[in-house]
Amino acid sequence: MLDHIRAGAKGRGSCPAGTNNRDLSFDFAKGILITLVIIGHLLQYLIYQGTDAFWLSPYFKSIYMFHMPLFMAISGYLSSGAILRKSFTQGVGERAMQILLPMLFWCTLIWTLKSAAIFPTKSLTDNLLDLSTEVIGTYWFIWAAFISFILIRVLTTFNRLSMWIISASAIAVAFAPITLSIAPLLKYTYPFYCLGFLFAQPIGWQNGLIWRYKSIFVVLFSIAAFICFLGWGKETYAYNNLVLIHDEQSAKQVFLM
Known part of the structure; x- marks a missing residue:
């Protein structure tokens, strides 16, 4: 099964020179998500001026209900080709250069300016x-x-069982009682990353199932979204950063993700 998926990934990734095989809809979606994050920060710090009142804002709730899960799902979807086509060393090395190196550079620059000024x-x-x-x-x-x-790349080494193992790992991580450092944040992002990765695979059942029962999925999704909207709040928000949030005062000084 995994060999078939690897072949499909290679097929998607191998296009003639000069052709553009990039799906711009994902760039559009990422741009929308970035804009929503900025709007959320503006609501938190400008409109509500750092008070707890932003938790009650329907606009804030609407943004923070889905933007991080969707960001992770898109990341998992777009990472599928690199995970399946490249060796572990090459894939991890390139991923580190793409996301860790810019992050470290930017963080060091900001830290230097803050330390000096x-x-x-x-x-x-x-x-x-x-x-x-x-x-x-x-x-x-x-x-x-x-x-x-890295986790998904490791799990793909199990060949035929890899997709089942990745699915099981997403469920296991979601229910794991981990509370140290950024680990709680990982448990609420890794499952969505896995979901995006799995939907990128050319299995065929996704589109057929979704389009066949599109109306049912829309209704179920709408009901789930409405329930989440009603239940979402300060006590149920999953992405509280335990590295930066130590008490009520520090919580007000942290940009919620």
Whole structure:
């Protein structure tokens, strides 16, 4: 089964020179998600000025219900080709260069400017501690995507059983009682990354099943979205960053992802 999927991935990835096989709809979706994140931050800090009132905003709730899961699902979908076509070393190395290196550069640049202009009296040890917190905490979603990539790449080595194992791992991680550092954030992102990866595979059942029962799926999805909207709030928000949030005061100073 995995050999067939690898062949399909190679077929999708091998196009004549000069042709553009890029699906621009994903770029459009990512652009929309980035815009929604900015709007969410504006609501949190400009409209509601850092108070807890933003939790009750229907606009804020609508954005934060889905934007991170969808971002991870798109990442998993787009990473499918690299996971299946490339060796472990090549795939992980290229992924690190694509997402970790820019993140480290940007984080170091911001940290340097803050250390020089805002916190010039801090000791080097405190500044380095702040840098590590920024790298791990502020950019946790980058680490979540990178770790998800590695986990799925490892699980694809099981050949015929790999798709079943990846599905089982998504369920296991979602229900795992992990509470350390950014691990809770990973448990709520890895399953969506897996979902995107699985839907990228040329199995054929996805489109047939979805289009055949499209109306039913729309109704079920609408009901689920409505229930989530009613139940979503400060107590049920899954992406609270335990690296940066220590108490009520620090929670107000953190951009919610």
